[in-house]
Amino acid sequence: MTALKNDTFLRALQRQPTAYTPVWLMRQAGRYLPEYNQTRARAGDFLSLCKNPDLATEVTLQPLARFPLDAAILFSDILTVPDAMGLGLYFSQGEGPKFERPLREEWAIRDLAVPDPETHLRYVMDAVSQIRRALDNQVPLIGFSGSPFTLACYMIEGGSSQDFAQVKAMLYQRPELLHHILDVNARAVTAYLNAQIESGAQAVMIFDTWGGVLSHAAYHEFSLRYIERIVAGLKREHAGAAVPNIVFTKGGGHWLESIAATGCDAVGLDWTVDIGLARERVGAKVALQGNLDPAVLFAAPEVIRTEVARILERFGPGSGHVFNLGHGIAQHTPPDHVSALVEAVHQLSGKYHA
Amino acid sequence: MTALKNDTFLRALQRQPTAYTPVWLMRQAGRYLPEYNQTRARAGDFLSLCKNPDLATEVTLQPLARFPLDAAILFSDILTVPDAMGLGLYFSQGEGPKFERPLREEWAIRDLAVPDPETHLRYVMDAVSQIRRALDNQVPLIGFSGSPFTLACYMIEGGSSQDFAQVKAMLYQRPELLHHILDVNARAVTAYLNAQIESGAQAVMIFDTWGGVLSHAAYHEFSLRYIERIVAGLKREHAGAAVPNIVFTKGGGHWLESIAATGCDAVGLDWTVDIGLARERVGAKVALQGNLDPAVLFAAPEVIRTEVARILERFGPGSGHVFNLGHGIAQHTPPDHVSALVEAVHQLSGKYHA
Numbered sequence: 001m002t003a004l005k006n007d008t009f010l011r012a013l014q015r016q017p018t019a020y021t022p023v024w025l026m027r028q029a030g031r032y033l034p035e036y037n038q039t040r041a042r043a044g045d046f047l048s049l050c051k052n053p054d055l056a057t058e059v060t061l062q063p064l065a066r067f068p069l070d071a072a073i074l075f076s077d078i079l080t081v082p083d084a085m086g087l088g089l090y091f092s093q094g095e096g097p098k099f100e101r102p103l104r105e106e107w108a109i110r111d112l113a114v115p116d117p118e119t120h121l122r123y124v125m126d127a128v129s130q131i132r133r134a135l136d137n138q139v140p141l142i143g144f145s146g147s148p149f150t151l152a153c154y155m156i157e158g159g160s161s162q163d164f165a166q167v168k169a170m171l172y173q174r175p176e177l178l179h180h181i182l183d184v185n186a187r188a189v190t191a192y193l194n195a196q197i198e199s200g201a202q203a204v205m206i207f208d209t210w211g212g213v214l215s216h217a218a219y220h221e222f223s224l225r226y227i228e229r230i231v232a233g234l235k236r237e238h239a240g241a242a243v244p245n246i247v248f249t250k251g252g253g254h255w256l257e258s259i260a261a262t263g264c265d266a267v268g269l270d271w272t273v274d275i276g277l278a279r280e281r282v283g284a285k286v287a288l289q290g291n292l293d294p295a296v297l298f299a300a301p302e303v304i305r306t307e308v309a310r311i312l313e314r315f316g317p318g319s320g321h322v323f324n325l326g327h328g329i330a331q332h333t334p335p336d337h338v339s340a341l342v343e344a345v346h347q348l349s350g351k352y353h354a
Numbered sequence: 355m356t357a358l359k360n361d362t363f364l365r366a367l368q369r370q371p372t373a374y375t376p377v378w379l380m381r382q383a384g385r386y387l388p389e390y391n392q393t394r395a396r397a398g399d400f401l402s403l404c405k406n407p408d409l410a411t412e413v414t415l416q417p418l419a420r421f422p423l424d425a426a427i428l429f430s431d432i433l434t435v436p437d438a439m440g441l442g443l444y445f446s447q448g449e450g451p452k453f454e455r456p457l458r459e460e461w462a463i464r465d466l467a468v469p470d471p472e473t474h475l476r477y478v479m480d481a482v483s484q485i486r487r488a489l490d491n492q493v494p495l496i497g498f499s500g501s502p503f504t505l506a507c508y509m510i511e512g513g514s515s516q517d518f519a520q521v522k523a524m525l526y527q528r529p530e531l532l533h534h535i536l537d538v539n540a541r542a543v544t545a546y547l548n549a550q551i552e553s554g555a556q557a558v559m560i561f562d563t564w565g566g567v568l569s570h571a572a573y574h575e576f577s578l579r580y581i582e583r584i585v586a587g588l589k590r591e592h593a594g595a596a597v598p599n600i601v602f603t604k605g606g607g608h609w610l611e612s613i614a615a616t617g618c619d620a621v622g623l624d625w626t627v628d629i630g631l632a633r634e635r636v637g638a639k640v641a642l643q644g645n646l647d648p649a650v651l652f653a654a655p656e657v658i659r660t661e662v663a664r665i666l667e668r669f670g671p672g673s674g675h676v677f678n679l680g681h682g683i684a685q686h687t688p689p690d691h692v693s694a695l696v697e698a699v700h701q702l703s704g705k706y707h708a
Contacts, residue, residue, distance in 0.1 A: 163684065168649035172657050215647045215680075216628035217664065253608040254627065273608065274570035293569045295522035303526050310571065326569075330517065 004202075006139045009071040013203060013244035013266045013287045015320040021312060021349035022070030023342055024142070027328035028063040029075045033335060035062050046091045050076050053126040060131045064139065066335060067342045070322075071139050071203070074131060074196070076124055078146030078207050081188050082155045084115035095159065102158030109177055114188040117195035124192075125199040132200035143201030145192055147208035147249075148185035148230070149223035152178065164213050171214075171222060178222060186226040190233040197235045197243050205246040205268070206230060212251020219255060228262040246289055250327065253278075260286045271326025276314035283320060291326040292341070297333045301340035308344040317352045358556075360493045363425040367557060367598035367620045367641045369674040375666060375703035376424030377696055378496070381682035382417040383429045387689060389416050400445045404430050407480040414485050418493065420689060421696045424676075425493050425557070428485060428550070430478055432500030432561050435542050436509045438469035449513065456512030463531055468542040471549035478546075479553040486554035497555030499546055501562035501603075502539035502584070503577035506532065518567050525568075525576060532576060540580040544587040551589045551597050559600040559622070560584060566605020573609060582616040600643055604681065607632075614640045625680025630668035637674060645680040646695070651687045655694035662698040671706045 004010070008022040030036055039059050043049035050056060060075040079097050083089035088100030103109050115121060131141055146154075154160070156167045156178075170178045193204045211223035227247055234245055247259055248268025259267050260282035269278055269290035278288055296307045308323075315321045323345045329338070358364070362376040384390055393413050397403035404410060414429040433451050437443035442454030457463050469475060485495055500508075508514070510521045510532075524532045547558045565577035581601055588599055601613055602622025613621050614636035623632055623644035632642055650661045662677075669675045677699045683692070 163649065165649060165652065165684070165686075168647065169652045172650055172653035172661070212626065215625045216631070218647070219626070251605070251626070271569045272566065272573070272605070277570070293522065293572070295517065295519060296526055298519065298523045299526035307526070330519070332519075 004137050004140060006070060009322060010140050010203060010244060012319055012322050014242060015287050017319050019353055020346050021321050021323050023323035023345040024069045024071040025325050025329050028069060028073065029059045030329060031331045032329055032333040033062055047089060051123045053123060053130045056127040057130045057134050061134055067338055069342060071142055072135055073142040074128055074144060079154055080121060080124055081145060081192055082151050084120035085112055087155060097154060098159040099154060103155050109181055112181060112184045114184060114191060117192045121192060125195055128196050128199035128201055140202035141200060142203045142205055143193060143196030144205040144207060145189045147206050147211060147223060148182045148189060148226035149211055150207065150209045151185045152181045153210045171218060182222060182226045186229045190230045194235050197238050203244050205248060208249040211249040220258060224258055231262045231264050256282050269326060274314060275311055279315055287320040287322060289322040289324050294325045294327050294330050297337045297341065301337060304337055304340045305344040308341060309348050312349050312352060358491050358494060360424060363676060364494050364557060364598060366673055366676050368596060369641050371673050373707055374700055375675050375677050377677035377699040378423045378425040379679050379683050382423060383413045384683060385685045386683055386687040387416055401443060405477045407477060407484045410481040411484045411488050415488055421692055423696060425496055426489055427496040428482055428498060433505065433508055434475060434478055435499060435546055436505050438474035439466055441509060451508060452513040453508060457509050463535055466535060466538045468538060468545060471546045475546060479549055482550050482553035482555055494556035495554060496557045496559055497547060497550030498559040498561060499543045501560050501565060501577060502536045502543060502580035503565055504561065504563045505539045506535050507564045525572060536576060536580045540583045544584045548589050551592050557598050559602060562603040565603040574612060578612055585616045585618050610636050623680060628668060629665055633669055641674040641676060643676040643678050648679045648681050648684050651691045651695065655691060658691055658694045659698040662695060663702050666703050666706060
């Protein structure tokens with residue numbers, strides 16, 4: 001393999017000097033892009049798109065053809081692991097992910113097993129290898145998974161939830177059962193992310209979408225503890241290159257110190273956090289990724305530029321910042337506004353890296 | 355008027371010594387109580403119940419007949435003020451509050467006026483006076499309103515929202531328009547809460563349900579700034595007694611210092627915050643209210659007791675804690691579990707007030 005042409009993202013994650021602040025966007029390959037919607041229509045549905053390495057490669061590369069982004073992210077879903085456990089992932093129109101066989105019985109929980117990523121998740125590994133070839137070392141490829149607790153939320157509730165009543169009922173009433181699920185999930189996610197790394201992922205990210213619905217104590221016991229185990233089990237190097245990792249808990253702004261203490265390389269920030277204060281709290285330990293409110297992308301380019309400038313100024317001089325949104329890009333975002341965002345990050349960040 | 359028989363709640367809000375930690379529950383008069391559902395059925399719908407002082411009095415008192423709570427809270431809605439501005443509040447089955455005439459046009463925004471609480475919100479003042487008489491000084495009565503930003507969310511979106519796209523579009527693209535709405539709302543809420551105080555409310559609470567969806571900078575500029583104005587304009591004494599106030603931003607855990615700096619008497623905490631850490635951060639300045647995860651009430655009484663003990667222990671010795679949930683009580687909560695909660699708070703808190 002030849003060297004990466006643009007390693008700014010990987011360097012920033014390791015807090016090494018860079019010429020500017022790198023930028024990529026959560027869900028950058030998605031429904032705001034007309035070309036994505038065309039490919040998805042050809043695939044039939046979202047899950048068929050995820051499971052077809054040719055089409056997953058195609059949509060992963062689409063945003064890079066439009067915008068000078070500093071990283072690509074594997075096109076996939078955070079719930080591939082429980083699908084591989086046999087729970088039957090599907091997507092119903094407008095309702096997000098669902099499971100055909102949610103965990104309702106104790107025997108089903110006791111039967112949960114770690115899926116072999118090389119067989120049950122072969123399609124993901126094939127997509128990773130194929131995307132790496134297609135990227136041709138232009139920018140690094142990010143692999144990812146949902147966190148053990150986030151996976152458990154969907155596995156127990158059977159889909160998204162307003163109040164997570166069932167997972168919380170188990171947490172308070174049958175904590176040992178939830179710990180069992182989380183233990184299996186943590187081992188499964190570790191194996192899954194390591195397999196992605198071996199297939200070519202150059203950084204990995206753990207999405208803890210729902211850890212933020214827990215109490216302070218429950219977050220530490222039921223979400224962060226298992227993320228920490230994954231981080232400890234992740235490969236940190238592959239093919240002679242460092243493979244940094246990122247942990248992102250949405251709504252985790254008051255737990256940044258604890259997240260940074262897991263041993264991860266970078267902490268993702270949602271848009272509610274002031275990145276300057278976050279850097280004061282944890283910036284000597286980890287890189288920070290974020291954190292523009294995705295809603296800013298509905299405003300005019302000059303407003304986007306102002307808000308980008310504010311975040312860059314708040315982070316301040318030096319390396320260790322990967323610019324991103326604080327949450328996935330919204331469906332109706334005008335693609336031109338993404339151009340304005342990426343341009344603003346690249347143009348305005350140079351002075352902080354002098 | 356004779357003196358209150360139980361002023362523990364008011365004393366705790368002012369961080370004066372008490373014999374135990376007082377407790378009340380957000381939405382304590384609500385759908386988890388069969389007697390509430392009966393009264394609501396007689397009223398026809400939720401809004402008719404709010405607007406009928408006899409029935410509002412009846413449901414306000416229902417939880418006090420079951421549980422030895424230390425405060426009553428006016429039965430009403432957080433959106434009465436924009437309803438009085440003419441926006442037409444209504445409730446559609448299972449979808450929460452909606453407005454018939456949301457703010458869609460600039461002229462409508464410019465036309466917004468502060469409603470006179472004594473005429474347009476007469477039904478609320480009548481309910482407050484009537485509840486006070488019915489309470490007969492057993493426990494104090496809490497009045498409340500939504501925060502200016504939370505009201506604006508519903509006024510602009512026309513109802514609840516997943517992403518608050520319209521209010522955020524205005525915030526970033528037309529901030530002066532949003533500031534105009536917030537200015538009118540702040541003046542209206544101040545007049546409304548002061549009228550409640552004059553009618554007999556013995557403490558008041560501002561519910562900032564949606565401030566937590568904003569970025570750090572936007573929260574301070576568009577939500578907290580207007581809450582601060584209200585706090586500065588609130589009556590602090592009525593009929594010879596102090597009238598303390600409480601500010602609660604759901605999802606505001608990383609802004610506690612700023613909230614405490616508004617000059618309020620107490621800060622409400624959602625369940626994601628560790629109350630011990632919160633006390634370290636702001637407890638010398640304000641009382642704290644909260645913060646059990648409402649989901650704990652689905653667990654068995656012994657689990658409820660353990661979780662209550664944990665929060666009491668985390669807050670530690672001394673006054674300045676009002677026990678509450680971190681969010682409104684859930685619809686399907688077993689009333690027996692509320693008994694267990696109230697009993698646990700009263701029994702287990704004594705040792706922290708020795």
